[in-house]
Amino acid sequence: MDIEGTGEEPPKSVLARGLSLLDAFGSGDGELNLTELSARTGLPKPTAHRLLGELVRWGGVERTEYGYRLSMRLFVLGQRAPRPRGLREAALPYMEDLYEATHENIHLAVMDGTDTLFLEKVSGRRSMPIVSRVGGRLPAYCTATGKLFLSLGPPERLQSVLAAGLVRYTPHTIVMPGLLKRELARTSDRGYAVNREESEAGVSAVAAPVLDRQRRPIAALSITGNAYRLDLDRLAPAVRTAALALSRELARESDLKMGIPR
Structure with missing residues (x-):
């Protein structure tokens, strides 16, 4: 499976896969659902869902009614x-x-x-x-x-x-x-x-x-x-x-x- 038809393979390590989910949010994206995140990263939906759960627990991503959005914790980190x-x-x-x-x-x-x-x-x-x-x-x-x-x-x-x-x-x-x-x-x-x-x-x-x-x-x-x-x-x-x-x-x-x- 490649990343949205780019021919690129999804990252291998757990850390790289988690970071790819964060990087999937573009500048105009308020929130993305699991299907969109899976397509943008090339990760299977079960893998993306599991990693998103880890990111939610860490505080980098928040669940919304329709999907996920980046959290304020990332903004705070950016200020450092x-x-x-x-x-x-x-x-x-x-x-x-x-x-x-x-x-x-x-x-x-x-x-x-x-x-x-x-x-x-x-x-x-x-x-x-x-x-x-x-x-x-x-x-x-x-x-x-x-x-x-x-x-x-x-x-x-x-x-x-x-x-x-x-x-x-x-x-x-x-x-x-x-x-x-x-x-x-x-x-x-x-x-x-x-x-x-x-x-x-x-x-x-x-x-x-x-x-x-x-x-x-x-x-x-x-x-x-x-x-x-x-x-x-x-x-x-x-x-x-x-x-x-x-x-x-x-x-x-x-x-x-x-x-x-x-």
């Missing part, structure tokens, strides 16, 4: 991860400043595999509702934050994205490798990235990189909102200034931890 937590705490003041200046959706993202992963989001009543959420992810090639990681990262990263295939999410999604490479070259030259309705219709974004001392991107900040209202080039200096300030703060904190005088 040192790097994302420290990065989020450092970034929040800059994100809040950007929100006060724009009243748009403000994101903090990192690269995870071939996706951009949203670590934090600041929005309000005046912000346009969009699909992104904390802990959610989108393909790197059709997001402003993701384009930064692809344009400034190692060539192998882009090769992995191209090898996985470029799926069209909207009429504006760039799905031709040559066009994407030219877009990434422009991104690198100007120091910020834009997404013009490429991942969600009617939604655009501008993003700037958070860099370490070696000028490598470790995160990205973005402003996201209504494509017909946002002037991306006008907003670019604001998000670049915030990202640069955050880069400097993270560098100072790193120096203090290493005992390097400022």
Whole structure:
């Protein structure tokens, strides 16, 4: 039995099988039933049912009327991860400043595999509702934050994205490798990235990189909102200034931890 027709065999060890059940929940899944979890993991229903019982007893999964959902215990564990937590705490003041200046959706993202992963989001009543959420992810090639990681990262990263295939999410999604490479070259030259309705219709974004001392991107900040209202080039200096300030703060904190005088 493979995993939903992918040709991949389900994991062998008990631990790996249990983790595969947790990983089966996508960013938009509130709850899944036993049949769905079995299909997504490739595990036989009796095995999945037994492991889910163990996960319920541990507290990582909760039973619902129609199936199962991830529990708050996983959220608590996630908050203990040192790097994302420290990065989020450092970034929040800059994100809040950007929100006060724009009243748009403000994101903090990192690269995870071939996706951009949203670590934090600041929005309000005046912000346009969009699909992104904390802990959610989108393909790197059709997001402003993701384009930064692809344009400034190692060539192998882009090769992995191209090898996985470029799926069209909207009429504006760039799905031709040559066009994407030219877009990434422009991104690198100007120091910020834009997404013009490429991942969600009617939604655009501008993003700037958070860099370490070696000028490598470790995160990205973005402003996201209504494509017909946002002037991306006008907003670019604001998000670049915030990202640069955050880069400097993270560098100072790193120096203090290493005992390097400022």
